[in-house]
Amino acid sequence: MELILYILFFIVGILVHATYTYVLGAGTLVLMVKGSIEDALLAIGTAYEKTIHIQETTYKYLLDCGVNEKDIELHRKMDKIENETIFNLIIGNLVHVIPKRLKHLAPFNNWKTAQKHLEKIIKDRNNLTTLMK
Secondary structure (H helix, E strand, C coil): HHHHHHHHHHHHHHHHCCCCCHHHHHHHCCCCHHHHHHHHHHHHHHHHHHHHHHHHHHHHHHCCCCCCCHHHHHHHHHHHHHHHHHHHHHHHHHHHHHHHHHHCCCCCCCCCHHHHHHHHHHHHHHHHHHHHH
16 A cells, blocks of 8 residues: 555655656747847847848938939838838748747737837836836
8 A cells, every 4th residue: 555655656756756846847938039039130230220220321412422312212111111121031031930828928920010019129128127227
């Protein structure tokens, strides 16, 4: 009888350990993926800002060199379309590599919705920073 009790305790211990490890691992995975998504979005947002800044500097330089404003406006439109295409592709690739069971951690599927989520991340991090002071 005592042997059966020991075996039962052993099996229950293994089940409790497996459950605890699974829950702890899943929680850690969710936190890591969420943090990675936020950091990747911040990096992409920074790259977008730098791209826009470089393009605006280029337009200003072209204007100073005497290039027709119509041509500069055409470049603006082409650059805007190109930026949207490239950053939609980057966001699409980011969303694609997230495992299916964690897709809910990325509430965006294109650059426009990613920008809104990025604004929320920046706002939350700024609020956190002010709370810590």
